[in-house]
Amino acid sequence: MAVSLRDVAVRAGVSVRTVSNVANGFAHVAPETRRRVQGAIDELGYRPNSAARQLRRGRTETISLVVPEIGSPYFAELASLTVRIAEERGWTVHIDQTDGHADRERQMISGPVGRSVDGVICSPWAVGPEELSRLSAGPLVLLGERAAAGRLDHVAIDNVAASRAATEHLVATGRRHIAAVGVQPHLHNETARLRLEGYRAALSAAGLPVPEDLVVPVTTLHRPDGAAAMARLLDGPHPVDAVFCFTDELALGALRTLSERGYRVPEDVALVGFDDIEDGRFARPSLTTIAPDKAQIARLALDCLADRIADPARPDRDLVAGYRLLVRESTTGDLP
Amino acid sequence: MAVSLRDVAVRAGVSVRTVSNVANGFAHVAPETRRRVQGAIDELGYRPNSAARQLRRGRTETISLVVPEIGSPYFAELASLTVRIAEERGWTVHIDQTDGHADRERQMISGPVGRSVDGVICSPWAVGPEELSRLSAGPLVLLGERAAAGRLDHVAIDNVAASRAATEHLVATGRRHIAAVGVQPHLHNETARLRLEGYRAALSAAGLPVPEDLVVPVTTLHRPDGAAAMARLLDGPHPVDAVFCFTDELALGALRTLSERGYRVPEDVALVGFDDIEDGRFARPSLTTIAPDKAQIARLALDCLADRIADPARPDRDLVAGYRLLVRESTTGDLP
DNA sequence: GCCCTATTTTGCAACGTTGCAATGCTACGA
DNA sequence: TCGTAGCATTGCAACGTTGCAAAATAGGGC
Numbered sequence: 001m002a003v004s005l006r007d008v009a010v011r012a013g014v015s016v017r018t019v020s021n022v023a024n025g026f027a028h029v030a031p032e033t034r035r036r037v038q039g040a041i042d043e044l045g046y047r048p049n050s051a052a053r054q055l056r057r058g059r060t061e062t063i064s065l066v067v068p069e070i071g072s073p074y075f076a077e078l079a080s081l082t083v084r085i086a087e088e089r090g091w092t093v094h095i096d097q098t099d100g101h102a103d104r105e106r107q108m109i110s111g112p113v114g115r116s117v118d119g120v121i122c123s124p125w126a127v128g129p130e131e132l133s134r135l136s137a138g139p140l141v142l143l144g145e146r147a148a149a150g151r152l153d154h155v156a157i158d159n160v161a162a163s164r165a166a167t168e169h170l171v172a173t174g175r176r177h178i179a180a181v182g183v184q185p186h187l188h189n190e191t192a193r194l195r196l197e198g199y200r201a202a203l204s205a206a207g208l209p210v211p212e213d214l215v216v217p218v219t220t221l222h223r224p225d226g227a228a229a230m231a232r233l234l235d236g237p238h239p240v241d242a243v244f245c246f247t248d249e250l251a252l253g254a255l256r257t258l259s260e261r262g263y264r265v266p267e268d269v270a271l272v273g274f275d276d277i278e279d280g281r282f283a284r285p286s287l288t289t290i291a292p293d294k295a296q297i298a299r300l301a302l303d304c305l306a307d308r309i310a311d312p313a314r315p316d317r318d319l320v321a322g323y324r325l326l327v328r329e330s331t332t333g334d335l336p
Numbered sequence: 337m338a339v340s341l342r343d344v345a346v347r348a349g350v351s352v353r354t355v356s357n358v359a360n361g362f363a364h365v366a367p368e369t370r371r372r373v374q375g376a377i378d379e380l381g382y383r384p385n386s387a388a389r390q391l392r393r394g395r396t397e398t399i400s401l402v403v404p405e406i407g408s409p410y411f412a413e414l415a416s417l418t419v420r421i422a423e424e425r426g427w428t429v430h431i432d433q434t435d436g437h438a439d440r441e442r443q444m445i446s447g448p449v450g451r452s453v454d455g456v457i458c459s460p461w462a463v464g465p466e467e468l469s470r471l472s473a474g475p476l477v478l479l480g481e482r483a484a485a486g487r488l489d490h491v492a493i494d495n496v497a498a499s500r501a502a503t504e505h506l507v508a509t510g511r512r513h514i515a516a517v518g519v520q521p522h523l524h525n526e527t528a529r530l531r532l533e534g535y536r537a538a539l540s541a542a543g544l545p546v547p548e549d550l551v552v553p554v555t556t557l558h559r560p561d562g563a564a565a566m567a568r569l570l571d572g573p574h575p576v577d578a579v580f581c582f583t584d585e586l587a588l589g590a591l592r593t594l595s596e597r598g599y600r601v602p603e604d605v606a607l608v609g610f611d612d613i614e615d616g617r618f619a620r621p622s623l624t625t626i627a628p629d630k631a632q633i634a635r636l637a638l639d640c641l642a643d644r645i646a647d648p649a650r651p652d653r654d655l656v657a658g659y660r661l662l663v664r665e666s667t668t669g670d671l672p
Numbered sequence: 673g674c675c676c677t678a679t680t681t682t683g684c685a686a687c688g689t690t691g692c693a694a695t696g697c698t699a700c701g702a
Numbered sequence: 703t704c705g706t707a708g709c710a711t712t713g714c715a716a717c718g719t720t721g722c723a724a725a726a727t728a729g730g731g732c
Contacts, residue, residue, distance in 0.1 A: 002688095004687090004688055004689090005688065005689070005690095006688080014711080014712090015711065015712050015713075016688090016689085016712090016713095017690080017711075017712055017713075018710085018711060018712075020688095020689070020690065021710095021711085024690085028708095028709055028710055028711085029710070029711085030709085030710060030711090033710080033711085045473070047473075048688085048689080049391070049687085049688050049689070050452040051387045051388075051390035051391040051396070051452070051687085051688080051689095052387075052391050052687070052688035052689040052690090052717090053688080053689055053690080054387035054689090054717095055385070055387040055388050055391055055687090055688080055689075055716095055717050055718065055719085056688080056689045056690045056691085056716080056717055057689080057690070057717090058717075060387070069416060070406060070412050070415050070416045070419070070431075071409075071412045071413045071415075071416035072412075073407075073409060073412070073615075076406050076407045076408075076409070076412035077407045079406050079407075079431075080405060080406045080407035080433060081407075083406070083431075083432075083433050084433070084435070092430075093431075094428075094430055094431075095406070095415075095419075095429075095430075095431045096419075097416060097419050097420070099420070116386040116387070137381070137383075222614075223614060223617075223618045227618070252615070252618055253618060255618075255620070256618045256619075256620060259620040260620075278558075278559060279588070279615040281559075282559045282563070282588050282589060282591075282592045283592075283619070284591070284592060284595040284596075284620065338718095340717090340718055340719090341718065341719070341720095342718080350681075350682090351681065351682050351683075352682090352683095352718090352719085353681075353682055353683075353720080354680085354681060354682075356718095356719070356720065357680095357681085360720085364678095364679060364680055364681085365680070365681085366679085366680060366681090369680080369681085384718085384719075385717085385718050385719070387717085387718080387719090388687090388717070388718035388719040388720090389718080389719055389720080390687095390719090391686095391687050391688065391689090391717090391718080391719070392686080392687055392718080392719045392720045392721085393687090393719080393720070394687075673732100674731105674732085675730105675731095675732085676729100676730090676731090676732105677728100677729085677730085677731105678727100678728085678729075678730100679726105679727080679728070679729085680725100680726080680727070680728085681724105681725080681726070681727085682723100682724085682725070682726080683722105683723095683724085683725090684721105684722090684723095684724100685720100685721090685722090686719100686720090686721090686722105687718105687719085687720090687721105688717105689716100689717085690715100690716090690717090691714105691715090691716090691717105692713105692714090692715090692716105693712100693713095693714095694711105694712085694713085694714100695710100695711080695712070695713090696709105696710085696711075696712090697708100697709080697710075697711090698707105698708090698709080698710095699706100699707090699708090699709100700705105700706090700707085700708100701704105701705095701706090701707105702703100702704090702705085702706105
């Protein structure tokens with residue numbers, strides 16, 4: 001059925017090995033032979049069998065990107081960039097989705113590595129760092145989460161500094177009752193923890209109190225959660241004049257609730273998000289946000305994984321990607 | 337380095353073949369033997385080498401999903417569903433992104449099929465249907481686009497009927513100057529053509545004229561294009577009291593422009609989108625849209641591909657998935 | 673005890689490719 | 703004319719797995 005090297009060899013009247021040499025661009029092939037073999041390859045439509053090649057070479061040139069969900073804009077954009085950059089380096093990317101299930105996460109991390117893929121880039125969700133490093137069966141780079149024992153490579157932005165910057169921006173625009181939406185007490189979510197830390201640090205530095213009621217937990221990080229959290233804040237005992245949401249999606253949900261209830265943004269309540277997803281840029285008002293350098297994250301993760309694959313024993317690294325605070329209408333309110 | 341059947345066999349004191357039998361749950365293995373072998377498998381942490389397995393079995397149990405871009409919410413949601421449903425059927429999905437480049441599209445369609453994947457589901461963009469069917473080197477199911485010669489399987493909603501329904505809804509709410517945004521004259525985009533057809537049919541049926549200036553072409557289908565198209569409409573010679581956008585992203589861009597210029601939606605201009613992406617549900621006003629049944633699309637495509645793989649010679653099919661018109665604030669304006 | 677059948681275990685070969693090393697070949701200089 | 707160097711080509715083996723069919727073992731009836 002499928003055309004193999006043998007078929008081409010017979011057709012061209014040479015050995016299998018010579019066809020392999022031509023197919024792989026090996027230097028020492030006579031021009032005439034090369035022409036003949038190439039002709040046979042084209043005629044028969046030969047394409048290498050990747051399974052056989054992998055088996056022989058021991059490399060797949062494929063990596064896996066494990067994310068909680070591709071449907072979420074942040075991960076979609078990140079995945080998109082990762083695929084594009086990986087391709088420039090001759091890698092194929094296999095995208096896997098865990099849906100936030102711990103089991104699937106474990107499976108994706110301990111499963112394919114060293115078998116169908118050369119390495120894994122994972123943005124963990126439900127599984128804690130120490131278990132991750134225990135499970136890992138091959139080259140693994142974590143996004144966001146820092147491995148507890150420092151036994152894994154790791155790429156992230158400085159979440160504390162970024163969150164602090166976001167909160168300080170709210171303080172600087174005169175806000176005094178600043179809420180935070182996005183902690184997830186039920187999960188091993190170090191990212192949320194760090195963002196909370198940055199938020200608290202900014203408030204302390206400004207001499208503002210942090211009523212516990214203004215820190216609102218959520219189940220997931222999507223729009224409906226943000227909408228519900230905002231409702232809870234508005235119905236609560238404390239006044240609120242600003243909200244720092246740990247993701248843009250949460251902020252967009254909050255924006256919706258505010259709008260429904262007739263609050264003006266930012267005059268009554270200012271909003272800051274996190275991630276810089278495209279929806280935030282086009283929302284009305286557009287969303288002030290922390291923009292992690294996603295391309296840099298993807299690039300660093302791929303670099304890091306390449307190094308790790310090249311030398312499994314090398315010391316692990318914590319790589320830090322950049323971010324920017326993008327000030328838009330949801331805090332400054334210069335609507336046209 | 338990696339543990340193979342041989343290693344386990346030595347450890348358990350049985351033949352390689354017996355280990356294979358245990359690993360694959362073959363029935364005729366003595367309980368005691370099974371226990372011993374399983375013990376060795378667990379101890380050594382054996383995991384099958386998928387390349388070798390593929391080589392031997394001739395199947396990869398992997399399919400490829402080729403989309404223009406994962407970063408776009410519609411494709412992200414569709415990919416997410418496809419991955420989830422495929423997994424229930426024991427398939428792994430490899431997501432590939434073409435960025436709308438014709439070359440990459442050709443490559444993805446003619447490349448991996450029958451080699452690293454068992455089949456391909458492709459949402460074509462730049463390459464025309466007749467070329468697609470010529471290129472295809474194995475089981476291939478198209479999304480959206482109908483293959484010219486009818487030589488390929490195909491899954492889509494009834495774009496003409498859906499667009500007609502969307503436009504008729506605008507007519508029914510009293511609109512008389514209805515624009516369409518989203519044709520792409522520079523591409524082989526059959527979907528856009530069909531949606532235009534539905535739009536025209538609805539207007540004709542209502543006895544409304546279709547000034548050519550009200551049909552606005554776009555380069556891509558993203559928010560910025562929608563924003564620019566809306567600006568062009570507002571600056572144009574014709575009055576506009578409604579816009580049917582061929583994607584929700586376009587509509588969200590248009591919404592932004594309208595809002596910036598002080599138009600009220602839907603009082604001054606009503607908007608209908610297409611795709612039912614999450615952003616549209618939470619926009620303000622929320623977006624009236626055509627919601628294709630994405631889960632059904634994914635399911636039909638996977639069914640169809642499975643059938644095609646099972647019997648490459650079977651007659652091709654055009655499968656039609658459902659859709660619904662979701663009426664929201666951007667046309668009815670019942671803002672709370 | 674012996675034969676026949678059913679169960680359990682095994683050896684061999686092959687999937688398509690490439691690393692290794694050996695072979696044949698040509699051309700050049702002595 | 704011969705030796706040698708360098709290029710072109712080749713055969714063999716192996717990667718880890720599973721299909722096939724044979725072999726070994728156990729079970730049962732006479």
